[in-house]
Amino acid sequence: MDGWVGAWTGGRRAVHLGNVADFNEQFFAAGTDAAQRARRLRQAHHYAGMATCYSPEPALLVLPAEVDRAWIDWLTRELDWGPVELHSGIAPAETLAQALAARPALTARIADGSAPVVAWGRTPDRGEGAALxxxxxxxxxxxxxxxxxxxxxQHPGVVVPHQERPGSARSAARRLAARAGRGLTTVVKSPYGVGGHGTVVVTPHQLLAAGGARALLRRLVRDELLPAGEPLLLEEYVDGGRGGRLRDLTFDAVIGEDGRVHPVGVGEMAVDGTRYQGVTVGPGVVPPGAAAAAARFGLAVGERLAAEGHRGWYDVDFVTDRERRLAPTETNLRLTGPAVAFVLKARLDHVRGPGHLVRTLDGMPLGARLPQEALYDHLERLRPRCARLGVMLLPLVVTAGYEPEPAVGLALAVYGAGERDAPPERLRARTGGEAPDPARAAEAVQALDAAEALVGAANEGLGRMFEALR
Structure with missing residues (x-):
């Protein structure tokens, strides 16, 4: 099989390991205490629910948090999977590697060679050497x-923000204050920030309101937005002007075992401040010029990563400036939230015909805490309402609904013309595969926007519903 799916799984059903916590733990700051570690492992275990869609068709799922079988059955129906073997709830308070070490039979089942094994990222238990x-x-x-x-x-249209690494926290505070004094916004980064930690945008107003740079940095450490006792990077903030669409882009690709780089696609991310919220992928989402520029640069990055031993998924994230030039901000040598959207698109295109747009919403707030059974009923009521908009609703992260700040992760999918039930033959004839006209792409994006608004309003309404019962 050609293309990235062939490089990723050979087109075969795969074993999916939800080892998000294991990957993140490699990059925890030295000063991370036991309570912080426990919180971050728990957050990562929820996010590992995305493992259901690490490849187009799973054969076996290993999830750290307990997931009701009904959710897998929902995805199986919509995505036309074969039977899926599920092992969930195996690592409530430890890493997945630690849990598997105590389960030799399951470990042997995973490693028996009957299916390729894909994981969130490479960790010591998944192999050492040049790749790690x-x-x-x-x-x-x-x-x-x-x-x-x-x-x-070598890439016109790509600009790299200036970055510096002060030698100490005191030096970082001085440099941050000096930049603020010139009216400059700064992106403060930990060299290894993962799991939503380690990157903060600091404006001159925020610095002044905090009582100075040193006070602000101390507060950011206290709030666990930056690590304690670790070096910091100060990076030029790229002003995107009025914002709107096409502010944050991602290019994803797979490096095969032979070192060849296989492009997956370019998507438009939704980012709140510095926190990733989701992505939209599919034909027409990103204009051809921007998509081509991101792909050219992303492929050049991938060739270097391959030369240094990386194998598997990677992405390059960009922000755009006022002139819509691309500024690369980071590369991730692992699966990402956008990877799941690309995988879902590939699966839907395979079973329903080409031309899908997919939007993932990784952590939509819920207005009330819900156990999984009640959350299922809530989403099941929303499913036909989304379908009337031409949009398919798919559950992804379903274990965080009873957290103190409850949330759910979802995917929304639509044909490029917004017609869920259009026959594949008519779709191919109309769109020519991956190149629908801009009007139809805009129509599909509007359908996704409408479905997202519907789900968001219904989630928020959960709180009012429970208030009415008091």
Whole structure:
């Protein structure tokens, strides 16, 4: 099988390991205490629910948090999977590797060679050597920045923000204050920030309101937005003007075992401040010029990563400036939230015909805490309402609904013309595969927007519903 699916799984059904916590733990700051570690493992275990869609068709799922079988059956029906073997709830308070070490039969089942094994990212238990060394090197935002700066001169339309590494926390505070004094916004980064931690945008107003740079940095450490006792990177903030669509882009690709780089696609991410919220992928989402520029640069990055030993998934994230030039901000040598959207698109295109747009919403707030059974009923009521908009609703992260700040992760999918039930033959004839006209792409995006608004309003309404019962 040609293309990225062939490089990823050979087109075969795969074993999916939800080892998000294991991957993240490699990059925890030295000062991370037991309570912080427990919170981050728990957050990562919820997010590992995305493992259901690490490849187009799973054969066996290993999930750290307990997932009701009904959710897998929902996905199986919609995505036309064969039977899926489920092992969930095996690592409530430890890493997946620790849990599997105590389960030799399951470990042997995973490693029996009957199916390829895909995981969130490479960890010591998944192999040492050059591949792991490449991950640990280029997950660093400092090393990635150096690579970007080296490659950018050969890529017109790509600009690399200035980055510096002060020698101490006191020096970082001085440099941050000096930049604020000139009216400059700064992106403060930990070299290894994962799991939503380690990147903060600091405006002059925020610095002044906090009582100065040192006070602000102390508060960011206290709030666990930056690590304690770790070096910091100060990066130029790229002003995107009025914002709107096409502010945050991602290019994803797969490096095969032979070192060849296989492009997956370019998507438009939704980012709140510095926190990733979701992505939209599919034909017409990103204009051809921007998509081509991101792909050219992303492929050049991938060739360097391959030369240094990386194998598997990677992405390059960009922000755009006022002139819509691309500024690369980081590379991730692992699966990502957008990877799941691309996988879902590939599966839907395979079973329903080409031309899908997919939007993932990784952590939509819920207005009330819900156990999984009640959450299922809530989403089941929303499913036909989304379908009337031409949009398919797919559950992804379903274990965080009873957290103190309850949330759910979802995917929304639509044909490029917004017609869920259009026959594949008519779809292919109309769109020519991956190139619908801009009007139809805009129609599909509007359908996704409408479905997202519907789900968001219904989630928020849960709180009012429970208030009415008091």
């Amino acid at each position: 060394a490449a991950v640990r090197r280029y997950e660093s935002k400092e090393a990635a920045h150096g690579l970007f700066a080296e490659l950018a001169p």
